[in-house]
Amino acid sequence: MSELIPEIETRRARRALGEKPVPQEVLARVMTAATYAPSCFNSQPWRFLVVNGERELEIVKEHLAGGNYWAKKAPVIVLVFTRPELDCTLSDRRDYAFFSTGLAVENLLLQATREGLIAHPIAGYKPVALKEAFGVDSEMILINLVVVGYPGDEAHLNEKHRELEHSPRDRRPEDQVILYNRWRQGSGDVEAGA
Template sequence: MTLVDTSRHVPTDAPLIAPLVERWSPRAYDPTAELSEESLRTLLEAARWAPSANNVQPWRFIVARRGSEAFTAVHDALMGFNQAWADSAAALVVNVAETVDEAGTPRPWAKYDLGQAVAYMSLQAQHDGLHTHQMGGFDAARLAEAFGLRAGLDVVSVTAIGKVGDASALPEPLREREVAPRSRKPLDEIVIAAA
């Protein structure tokens, strides 16, 4: 078995904790790696402890392990090139925001809160030697129907989780993107005002 270099460290403009410096979004996953029940529970527990407006915790997760019918349903709802690589992930997690509660009350911060929960889950995964990749290319209506989601439960994103695999197994141009240098906009471009 070929050892895979999972480090993609880049210099940062300020010192950051290791999971932030090490985090990146691979597309090449090890198709033999499994996600244990204990690992999965830890990731979901991290998400559970994210902050939320009024502590309503409006996040819901559909967890689908590779090889399950649920995984096939999620994979089949992915669009474009996401289907070309996501089948190797150990799990696909559908991230759902409760934007309207069962009484019909809107939850305007639900998607923001869900984003924080997914970020917590992603950082815990990185800490635990796993990697995540967030996807926006999917058919939300198809996922809602497949999993019987009521109105007010909005599919926001899908997260692939697993161990990094061999980038050479990816088709072009995904292989090229996998090994391309990482970059971010400079701070002075994203900070509007600082006093």
């Protein structure tokens, strides 16, 4: 039996979503969990636009990349925004807004998992058009969407995605990404272990 936190162990980016609505109190808990993430000087650089209205969801779904067709079943899609100026910007390209916002999104994913939901982050959408559709200031970066819903039927998935739904977790060998005490030259190369 694994000794990892159960939600870390069980969370997967699954795609077989059902259309069952997510109760408001569940959604509120998931979003509160996101905001409990740490950030540099407590800057809290994340901004979430939680979309669950029928017309508003349609708009988001019109802006998805073709490969994210499966997200059209979702009863909730969270638009995640940030911009570097909302968090510490330190030397050597340390723009912490993206880091902190990522921590918040992971909290969201884990709380959603705890609630029996699928929460799947995606980068495949038209960011500029989607921002415009919701009247969001162009300075904001729509860094990802999180597709949220209860598990549902796999019938609407293509064959590749149906297979992935049951695939084991796929990770690089740990010794490629975790080093103890000594840096190994080449560890940061793009092709390392690819």
